[in-house]
Amino acid sequence: MDFGDPDLYVTTFTEDGVLDIGTGEIRGRKAIHDVIAKMPNSRTTEGGLRPGSGRHNISNIVLKVDGNKATGRAYWFHYSNNNPERKSVFDGYGHYEDELVKVNGQWLFSKRRIYNEGRAEWAYKGTGNPAW
Numbered sequence: 001m002d003f004g005d006p007d008l009y010v011t012t013f014t015e016d017g018v019l020d021i022g023t024g025e026i027r028g029r030k031a032i033h034d035v036i037a038k039m040p041n042s043r044t045t046e047g048g049l050r051p052g053s054g055r056h057n058i059s060n061i062v063l064k065v066d067g068n069k070a071t072g073r074a075y076w077f078h079y080s081n082n083n084p085e086r087k088s089v090f091d092g093y094g095h096y097e098d099e100l101v102k103v104n105g106q107w108l109f110s111k112r113r114i115y116n117e118g119r120a121e122w123a124y125k126g127t128g129n130p131a132w
Helices: 006-012 029-037
Strands: 015-019 024-025 054-066 071-078 089-105 106-116
Touching: 006 015, 015 029, 024 029, 029 106, 054 089
Parallel strands: 015 106
Antiparallel strands: 015 024, 054 071, 071 089, 089 106
C-alpha cells in the first residue's frame, strides 16, 4: 500500500477476502483493488518538491495458528513526509485484526480489519485488549 501498488496489495488476500478500513467491509479482490487504487498517492510531486512518501511500521505481531487457519493481531504506526517541508512526521497509529487461511501453501488474508486511532469513527471501541 505504501508504494501505491493496488495490484500487488490485493494478492495478499484470498479471492473472496474482506478488507475493512473503517468504512465497512470491502469484499473480493476487485473491490479491494478499486478502493486502494482511489486512495491518495503521496508519491506525487508538487511545486518542485521531491515526491512525498509514507511508511507503515508493524510491530507486536501475534499469530494463533490452527491448521490451515490463523488469526493475527498487530500494531501499526505511520510516518510520512507529505508536507511542504518534506519533514518526517508521525501521523497515525492503530492495530490490525486479521483472519488468514493457507491456500496452495501460501498464507493469505481472508479478512483484515484496520483500526485507526486518529479517526473517531475508525477507532477501536471494544472494552478488552484486542491482542487477546
